[in-house]
Amino acid sequence: MNYVPLWCKTNFSFHEGASHPEELVEEAHRLGLRAIAITDRDGVYGIVEAHLKARELGVHVIVGAQVTVSESTVIVLLARDRTGYANLCQLLTIGRLRSPKGESVVTWDEVCTHAKGLISLWGGDRSLLVAEAAPQSDRGPDLVAGWLRDAFGDALYAMAARHRRDTEVRQEAHLRERASRYGIPVVGAVEVLYHMPSRRPVQDALTCIRQGVTLAEAGQLLKPNGEHDLKSPFAFAALFDNDPHTVGLTNEVASRCTFSLAELRYRYPSEHLPDGKTSSQWLRELTFAGAQERHGSVVPPDVAMQLERELALIDELDYCGYFLTMYEIVRFCRSRGILCQGRGSAANSAVCYCLGITAVDPVRMDLLFERFLSRERAEPPDIDLDIEHDRREEAIQWMYEKYGRDRAAMVANIIRYRTRSAVRDVGKTLGLSLTTLDRLAKMHSHYGDVAPDVLREGGLDPDAPLHRYLMRLANEILDFPRHLSIHPGGFLLGHEPVSALVPIENATMPERTVIQWDKDSVEGVGLFKVDLLGLGALTQLHLAFDQLQQYRGINLSMATVPGDDAETFEWICRADTIGVFQIESRAQMAMLPRLRPRNYYDLVVEVSIVRPGPIVGGMVHPYLRRRHGGEPIEYPHPSLEPVLGKTLGVPLFQEQVIRLAMVAADYTPGEADQLRRDMAAWRRSGRIERHRDRLISRMQANGIAPEFAARVFEQIRGFGEYGFPEAHASSFALIAFASAYLKRHYHAEFTCSLLNAQPMGFYAPSTIVEDAKRHGVEVRPIDVLRSAWGCILEELADSLPGNGDQPDGWRFAVRMGLRYVKGLGEEHGVCITGARADGPFESLDDFVRRAGLDVRALVALARAGAFERLGVDRREALWQIRALAKRLGMTLPMKVSETIPRFDGLGAFEVIAWDYDATSHSVRGHPLEPLRDQLAAAGLLDAQTVAARNDGETVRYAGLVICRQMPGTASGVTFMTLEDETGFVNLVVWPRVFERNARLAKSTPLLGVTGRLQKQQGVVHIIVQKMWKPELHRRLPAVASRDFH
């Protein structure tokens, strides 16, 4: 007799279930079961994954949950229909929101209130129905049974769960006796925790992780046997051979649960509409009003036509509300003076451009609207909005306020087990030493399997039984959900309460609530999400624009930055782009002199080309050769010319790859959409591979050469790593140009705003300061008499309108802010500036008395040299402060006269080293400047001299390491950037050289290298042959290095 498993928990019952939802569904299908209920603990986290797999295999997934009710008892609820599903989600939301993160509890009353559309299975060893005797409270089984019967009627079943435990006999006797007394039918079940018995050890290990115990200590916290697998119909029938009726009832229950996630229909929140207008009318009105602002009073016909086309489709698909919401968010940001800009495929939409959501004109850029929205794809649009990173929270809180916490919740991010976390957690359960596990975890990369070689390297015997279990279990739990986190900015909004679609729970961060699905699940069931992302570059631009207004009276904005400024492009071409958004990385700076961007579109290409997609796909060199006339522009097939024409026959953008598949390999819109999803499932193994044969064979059938077909597939696989859509690159290119323009023309403002917007970008503040100094910007040290919390501009003595190299003649220095003093908080800054507002500080004693800082803050300032203008050097200040701060607390302050000991003065090198230690930068010099003679005597060149040497020469160089990068696309090659007082030197380190010198390369702040100089198209690298540690006999300060993997 067939049956339906009604109580199955996946690994989304965090640290309890030991199988993926897909595995359970696949196994159910293999066993010939027509349906399976997924009933995770207090949630529906894994239901979408199960639903998608079930849809593929033709199995019916019953949506349910095991709900924790007061006094630690549980009940399993299954959704019969859409109402039942909404009730289940709302019930779970109630339980989750009242409980600390990770927990949930509801009352019987709440269960009964939400009973409509639900089936209740009452049983299991934690159920009241099997309890030994009725507890001495008013919530005994008799009373609760009465409530449940009234609420659920004939949808209430007693669940006899059997796992071949002797204790269950007595429990079942209680259950049957009570069920018969209450008139409730008894249905059979197994609490399924894994799809195969072989997963039992994983389940045991997960239990230990959840309980924080080792396997040896776990005892009865573990299940007593391995009978929690998904049973075959035969095995299930054998388990209930004394009562086949209970087996038959599982089918009856299943047939009553007709709800499927496919029924979810989503209505976007309708905005407040004026004068009885429909949302469609209101969107049209706003769009055309925006078009007139963008294009003048007469909207160009091609633009109008595009808008009409887009509006018709938006209306047809009923997405007007979504666009109006995005418009409202942008309007809110503008009203608060918050810079924001749409990114991603939204920039393909003229409507978005006219509504002010994006800043790129898609008509002028010939961007493909279908990449954003298409009828065939039947998928909601995805608008990502970049917001100044330090003001994003304002927008998030506004969303909660406007839509209410029941109609707005943030999307979750499911944190899954990776190699290191798996080794750590499993190792702990096996009782291995924590220090050993830490060592072992760090020896593994973030991705990949736990390997015997690494165990051996870590001093463990991979053949020892315990260590074999470590490997096996750690590998088995890879990709298992570990905990719920919060998506950086994804919101789910709904016209009806979101909790009717998916349960909402508390996030760790205060004032945040989060839904139980991540972005893939949200997308999987066709829901909309709004992404509010923080972008440091927008903060920087905003700060710079404000300074221009404040100090020079120039009103500059993103819209008024002159986009064709030749001088800016000149700087970009020579890679003078430290601090410039998107084109400041070592790889971008190496590309700029080769690509030589001369206009906005070149910059769009530049932003896109240095990405794993084009690099892995081998597109970079063909593009550069074609651009500079080194090879003819050819298309593998004439049909591809419209697709690849803009990029000289080489696919550089994600949408080109999609169109290529459609045109050259006859992909249907559905297939193309699947390809796009598979490319987007970054790092999920194997999803791109399934397109290989289909793509190559179809391209060949269309007359495309096999080599080209194979290369196109490699390109697609590359995009699977990471590639930009054209519209996204276009949005970023706008910000990049504005940022470069500021650097070229207003370097002081650029530097000041960049330093105030930290942390952001590719370089540490010390590098930004050094770069500014090399460009002639005066950067002044932190000074308690002048510095504010952030960096500020100070007028230079020779600053006069009409003078100097600035367009308006005004010249400014940057005064470093107190925020750069390590150990100083913003509240200290307020105390200092507040006290200074009452009058300048006259002495150190005066400062200590008036500023009211604690001794730690005073010491931090003294170390930074912030008291020097009060006439005390750092050591003297440190000596005095410790006494002054103590005397401050005396009830009767005394004037103490004491002789100040004479301390050794600091040398030039020490001053800089102290600056770095106290503030992570120095305006007084580069750490290597005072050591130059010593370095020169050792035959070491500076960066400027290295750059002037000839290609192929062998050079010896030493510099401070400011960047280490080992991109996955570079076949193990490591790129490093070294800095001295004259500039940078980029290193290329082949794997064998790196391995030989790994410790040195990873840890030393000052690195010496010997290597061959490579100069190509203005790009200089040293190909490293040897690494060494220069003997300077000085302790160099810790210099921040940005390391990327």
Added chain:
Amino acid sequence: MERLACVNVPALPLQILLQDHPDWRPHPVAVVAEDRPQSPILSVNGRARKSGVAPGLSYASALSLLPDLRAAPVVPSHLARTVEALAARLRAFSPEVEASSHEPGVLWANVSGLHRLYPSLESWACAVRTDLAGMGFTALIVVGFTKFGTSAAARTARTIRVFADSSEEREAAGRVPLARLGAIPPETIEALHELGIRSVGALLGLPAAGLLERFGPELHRLHLLAADALWAPLQPQIPAEPIRRSVLLDAPEDNADGLVFLIKRLLHPMLSALASSGRALGALDVRLRPDRQAWHAERIRPASPTLDAVQILDLVRLRLESVGLVAGVLEIELEASGQQATPDQLHLFTEHQQRDLEAGNRALARLRAELGDDAVVRAVLRNGHLPEGRFGWEPMDRLQIPRPHPVEVRALVRRVFARPQGLPPAPRPSHDDGWLVSGVVRGAVSDQTGPYILSGGWWVREVRRDYYYIETRRGELLWVYYDRRRRGWFHHGRVE
């Protein structure tokens, strides 16, 4: 002038760790405060130091520099035991030895006059160094005049140094970096470094009052010690002597009462000695040497520390009555272990309560005395799944007031055997009535229920048992299981 020697066993925890893990010697090794990744490193060996791993760094951070860094904590009790062992060893070379209370591995010894026993103080130091090397420890030894001077100089000494006069000691101590002293907290060292003060000599250049105000009394005291402005004499620890008594008999005594009488004579002065130091007897070791036989040892523990001779002698008598000595006793040795006693325990006569737990404890002590220490145990519940894992026996030292929980009285009781008994294989199918589980005495199996499966322990020794309740024709209800790993049937209990 009095001569002092400082024996410095540098990085003692590290030396202990390497003794415990000799296979770690070729690797970089660190001692950590606790067994967790974020634990700070306390000391490192040369290989680790060369790679930039230094004390203070967390183990997790150090691993990023040195992935094969081995590390473990050294538990304080292990360290204390080692220090005690070192001090005991040193006492063989000097009657007065003091171990540093705040820095394990630093010890001082009074060496005044020892040049008469040894050719020179250098050779005394050599002998000590060689002896400690025999224990597996490397030590640096400085002979000088003050505790501060010798211990400071012992931080930088190569092996052995003997100062001829105190000015030489002061000069050497002045050159010692502050960071090597070990007595100054790292944050104070850092603050002094910032002022350019790196050595003991430089510290002496700062005003003592200024240091007191800024850095507190500890650094001030150190300043005074370095300036020789504070008297810091050697404070040798005198090890507590055990209280022992013995008697050699003229003729072998084989009567227990006679032995008790002899023991009584020895015991009274021992109890007086204990009482005079405010202690009571916690245990009495009785060693007896029977005629032409090896020593026989017994330990007697009263219910609680006591000075009541009658109670102790009663326990002695019970024990001696239960011990079958093969020959008459020729020699008796007693050793008393004292414990700090409460005023009550020091009273020989105390008032008896109606429900006197102490009386119960005394009764248990008598049982232990008569039947051995393992004779008194109590059952405790454990949380295993296997029947034998659900309870255990643990020694019980003292009685507690019982606090019984109301328990449901079950109609049936399952008695579990201490060891399951093998059964003959069951016929197939097993529910046939031909299975004679225990010969014809019990009759064939007439009914069975099950299986109820218990499985687990896969990480150590996997167990998989299918349990059944079977009823025999004679009406017995037995509890049996089929062991899937051993492929056999076992009788594990019966239901009554």
